[in-house]
Amino acid sequence: MRKFLCLILLLPIVGFAQIASTDEYLSRREKILSMLDTSSAIVLKAINTAQLANEYIQEHNFYYLTGINSPSNTILMSPKGIKIGNKKKSTIIFYVDIEEVKNIQLGTNDTLLKNNQFKAIFTKFLPTIKKLYYSAPDLTFNNDWLSDKSYFMEREMKARMKNFYPNLEIEPAEFFVGKLRSVKSVQEISYIRKASNITSDGLISAMKLAKPGVWEYELQAAIEYEYTRQGAMLRGFTSIIGSGLNNLILHYSDNTRQTQTGDLVVMDVGAKYKGYSTDITRTIPISGKFTDAQKEIYNMVLKVQKDVISVIKPGISSHDLDKLAKEGFKKMGYDKFLIHGITHSVGLDVHDVLPDPVLKPGMVITVEPGLYFKPNDTTAPEKYRGFGVRIEDTILITENGCEILSKNAPKEIDDIEKLMKKKK
Numbered sequence: 001m002r003k004f005l006c007l008i009l010l011l012p013i014v015g016f017a018q019i020a021s022t023d024e025y026l027s028r029r030e031k032i033l034s035m036l037d038t039s040s041a042i043v044l045k046a047i048n049t050a051q052l053a054n055e056y057i058q059e060h061n062f063y064y065l066t067g068i069n070s071p072s073n074t075i076l077m078s079p080k081g082i083k084i085g086n087k088k089k090s091t092i093i094f095y096v097d098i099e100e101v102k103n104i105q106l107g108t109n110d111t112l113l114k115n116n117q118f119k120a121i122f123t124k125f126l127p128t129i130k131k132l133y134y135s136a137p138d139l140t141f142n143n144d145w146l147s148d149k150s151y152f153m154e155r156e157m158k159a160r161m162k163n164f165y166p167n168l169e170i171e172p173a174e175f176f177v178g179k180l181r182s183v184k185s186v187q188e189i190s191y192i193r194k195a196s197n198i199t200s201d202g203l204i205s206a207m208k209l210a211k212p213g214v215w216e217y218e219l220q221a222a223i224e225y226e227y228t229r230q231g232a233m234l235r236g237f238t239s240i241i242g243s244g245l246n247n248l249i250l251h252y253s254d255n256t257r258q259t260q261t262g263d264l265v266v267m268d269v270g271a272k273y274k275g276y277s278t279d280i281t282r283t284i285p286i287s288g289k290f291t292d293a294q295k296e297i298y299n300m301v302l303k304v305q306k307d308v309i310s311v312i313k314p315g316i317s318s319h320d321l322d323k324l325a326k327e328g329f330k331k332m333g334y335d336k337f338l339i340h341g342i343t344h345s346v347g348l349d350v351h352d353v354l355p356d357p358v359l360k361p362g363m364v365i366t367v368e369p370g371l372y373f374k375p376n377d378t379t380a381p382e383k384y385r386g387f388g389v390r391i392e393d394t395i396l397i398t399e400n401g402c403e404i405l406s407k408n409a410p411k412e413i414d415d416i417e418k419l420m421k422k423k424k
């Protein structure tokens with residue numbers, strides 16, 4: 001059956017190419033080839049296994065250039081061409097199962113080859129180049145507990161490669177491919193917009209459900225119900241539902257506490273739609289009404305968030321946004337209670353790669369200021385101790401300014417309180 005399949009599939013590769021009329025992956029590969037100089041190459045490997053809870057997430061650079069969402073494949077690209085027998089190809093996709101790659105659109109200098117040919121071709125090719133960009137999905141740190149020796153896979157790999165190819169420079173591909181990845185296409189933007197709309201619906205459901213006594217995981221379930229219902233089959237990251245003192249823990253994700261009257265709940269969540277994440281945070285009073293002290297802090301955070309968003313346009317740097325938020329809180333006297341950066345890029349990864357901090361049209365970033373007051377922090381006014389507020393939107397940089405993709409999620413105090421009054 002296998003042999004038979006290969007026979008029919010080898011012939012009509014051009015035919016397959018015609019199935020997809022607009023192929024972003026091919027044009028991305030062409031751009032990458034034009035960015036590489038003739039003595040360099042890039043090699044990317046698919047993630048072999050599901051990483052978390054059996055959710056398979058492809059290595060992002062590999063996915064970005066191939067659209068292949070299955071394990072064990074490899075792509076090798078070089079503008080000078082890679083020798084296969086007497087021919088040269090600038091892109092080779094090595095596959096395990098032809099079914100997984102048969103729909104990929106190939107350029108005239110691209111080809112598909114069985115995975116078992118990779119080693120021979122790669123070994124011959126490497127001495128002909130000076131620089132190799134690579135993906136490092138499997139390069140982690142391992143500790144052998146018995147001999148108590150630590151193995152850094154990357155260090156071992158580099159030492160070994162140096163041995164065989166002393167003149168070869170090796171660099172992770174993330175930032176190189178990231179130059180393209182950070183500016184999103186119309187289609188990518190539409191996926192992030194959809195992820196943002198779905199997540200906003202989830203937040204609205206959670207706001208309607210919220211009342212004292214509800215468990216954090218119930219709010220999480222209300223949000224994630226919308227993800228699944230609307231076809232976002234994965235989360236961009238583990239939902240953070242922090243009530244009471246838990247909202248002071250930035251990456252709290254146990255979500256197992258029962259809420260109590262008077263709590264603020266920070267909900268930092270994001271669906272992943274067709275591979276693309278969003279990232280939205282809303283802070284709500286579990287009782288349906290902010291106390292005066294909560295309102296004061298909430299309004300400070302909201303003002304700083306809006307002030308930052310109002311200056312976003314092409315040419316401004318993400319570092320400027322951080323500075324502006326810090327200065328904004330400083331004027332209010334609370335800058336020391338902002339304990340994290342207020343922006344990051346969003347895309348295939350919820351903390352997407354951003355090689356150049358200067359914003360360009362098509363980039364998508366978050367703006368997420370917050371203030372956090374520990375219960376025993378005597379430098380904070382007493383009325384604020386014991387809660388935190390964070391407000392986060394996912395924002396598209398446009399030609400003249402920006403667009404808030406997560407605008408459907410209410411963040412004005414009146415809107416939140418009105419919504420929370422409504423019973424389902």
Ligand SMILES: [Mn+2]
Nearest residue numbers: 279366368392
């Ligand atoms: Mn974020």
